Structure formats: C-alpha cells, structure tokens
Amino acid sequence: MQSRPRYIIFDLDGTLADSSRGILWSFRATLERLGRPVDDQLLRQLIGPPLGESFRSLGVAEEDVDRVVELYRGFYAERGIYEAHLYDGVATTLEDVSNEGIRLAVATAKRVDFAHLMLDALGVGRLFDVIAGASLDLRVTSKYDVTAQVLADWSIDDPDDVWMVGDRHFDMVAARAHGVGAIGALWGFGSAQELRDAGALRLIARPTELLRDDEGGSPVCLLAEVCDVCGAILDSAHPTSCSGAR
Numbered sequence: 001m002q003s004r005p006r007y008i009i010f011d012l013d014g015t016l017a018d019s020s021r022g023i024l025w026s027f028r029a030t031l032e033r034l035g036r037p038v039d040d041q042l043l044r045q046l047i048g049p050p051l052g053e054s055f056r057s058l059g060v061a062e063e064d065v066d067r068v069v070e071l072y073r074g075f076y077a078e079r080g081i082y083e084a085h086l087y088d089g090v091a092t093t094l095e096d097v098s099n100e101g102i103r104l105a106v107a108t109a110k111r112v113d114f115a116h117l118m119l120d121a122l123g124v125g126r127l128f129d130v131i132a133g134a135s136l137d138l139r140v141t142s143k144y145d146v147t148a149q150v151l152a153d154w155s156i157d158d159p160d161d162v163w164m165v166g167d168r169h170f171d172m173v174a175a176r177a178h179g180v181g182a183i184g185a186l187w188g189f190g191s192a193q194e195l196r197d198a199g200a201l202r203l204i205a206r207p208t209e210l211l212r213d214d215e216g217g218s219p220v221c222l223l224a225e226v227c228d229v230c231g232a233i234l235d236s237a238h239p240t241s242c243s244g245a246r
Contacts, residue, residue, distance in 0.1 A: 001160070001181040001201050004211070005102060009150050009180070011143075011166035012108035012115055012133075014048055014188030016090050017122060022080030023047050029075040030068065031058070047189045048168040050109045050134065050141040066138055073111060081114050086122050087187055089207040094127050097211060105130035105150045107164070107174070109143060112136070130154065143174040151178060165210065169198035183210070 013019045027043045046054040051069045108115050112133035119125035132149040134141045159179035167188025175182035176199045184195030184203040
C-alpha cells in the first residue's frame with residue numbers, strides 16, 4: 001500500500017459522522033410501527049450494513065424487506081438525517097487531505113440523496129468529488145457496488161493509488177475486492193478484531209492519523225492502544241472494566 005494515495009474513499013456512518021442517534025431512532029420507530037420488539041444493543045450492530053440486510057437479520061420476511069426499508073427511510077428523512085455530527089478531527093483531516101491535492105469521495109450504504117443532505121448539513125459536502133450511495137430504486141445497495149460507482153466515476157487505472165477508510169468489515173471487504181488499500185477506522189461502530197479479520201491493511205485510532213508517516217512496518221499497525229473487547233481507544237475516557245457496549 002502506498003504511503004500517499006492520490007484518491008481516498010470514505011465510508012460515512014461511523015467513519016466521517018456519528019449518525020447513531022438518528023439511525024437508532026429510525027430503527028426504533030420502524031420496529032414499533034411493525035409491532036416488533038426493540039433491542040437497543042442489537043440495533044447498534046446494524047449501523048453500517050445495507051438496510052435490507054439489517055432487516056433480514058431482524059427476521060423480516062424477504063417479500064416485506066423493500067416495504068420495511070421504505071418505512072425506515074420515511075422516518076429517517078423526517079428526523080434521523082439531521083441528528084448526526086462529525087467525529088473530532090474529521091473536518092480538519094478532510095481539509096488537510098484535500099489541500100494536499102488528494103481527491104476525496106464517499107461510498108455509503110445510506111441512500112445517496114440522504115448522503116448529500118447530511119454531508120452538506122455537516123459543512124463538508126463541497127470537499128468530495130464523488131458522493132455515492134444506495135440508489136433510490138434499491139437496485140444498488142451493497143458497499144461493493146457503491147464503491148464500484150466511485151471508481152468508475154474517477155476512471156481509476158491503478159487501484160494502488162486509492163485508499164478506502166471505513167469502520168466495518170463491509171468497508172474492508174469491498175476495498176480488498178476492488179484491490180484498493182483498506183484502512184480501518186477504530187473510532188466508529190466496528191472493532192479492531194472485526195477490521196483485522198476483514199483484511200484491513202492498517203488501523204488508525206483517530207482521523208488525524210490518516211496520513212501520518214510513522215505507522216511502522218507491520219501489515220496491520222495500531223497507532224494507539226485499543227480495547228480488545230470493544231475496539232475503542234484506551235484513554236482516560238475508557239472504563240476500567242469494559243462490557244463491550246459502544
């Protein structure tokens with residue numbers, strides 16, 4: 001993996017923005033409308049995957065998935081989309097990377113129009129060449145397909161010029177499948193072990209470490225100590241005894 005890419009693709013939820021509050025509210029509202037039980041700990045694990053996959057894992061029948069996804073999206077458009085905030089260091093990192101001449105994109109399982117609205121509301125939409133997401137007709141939903149859209153828009157000749165940064169195994173798997181550098185973000189909703197198992201080539205603990213040159217020589221290098229249970233940074237804010245809840 002090159003020490004300096006020409007292009008960087010970012011996941012959105014859990015990588016650029018903490019959108020958990022709006023996502024969880026929308027999941028709860030959807031499940032309550034369906035008369036299904038709500039388990040908040042389980043719902044947190046559904047942040048990141050395509051919505052269809054999430055609702056299937058909750059037991060929604062295949063023939064009902066599209067309808068339930070649209071129900072969720074109605075709730076999300078009403079309120080959820082506006083309850084996100086950028087993680088500390090993200091805005092500065094995006095500005096710095098862009099100023100170096102590196103081209104930026106977003107590849108998200110979130111519906112593409114929602115992604116545009118969120119990034120504009122967060123004040124960083126202007127920094128991205130390409131914002132790709134799930135299509136309105138649900139034909140494009142997987143992270144692999146969304147990433148393929150970004151690479152096609154850029155007309156990439158050499159995948160070695162590209163990094164992909166994400167917090168879940170879906171991001172790492174898509175990156176490896178397309179032959180681009182897989183960078184695991186430890187501040188999001190996944191864990192260090194999940195990212196390692198999915199093939200991350202490098203793990204970073206904070207956005208500001210993205211282009212640091214001192215990551216060392218190991219295939220996967222942690223730039224800060226992380227908890228083996230939850231994957232969070234081991235700092236003064238981390239509890240002495242961790243239950244795994246994030």
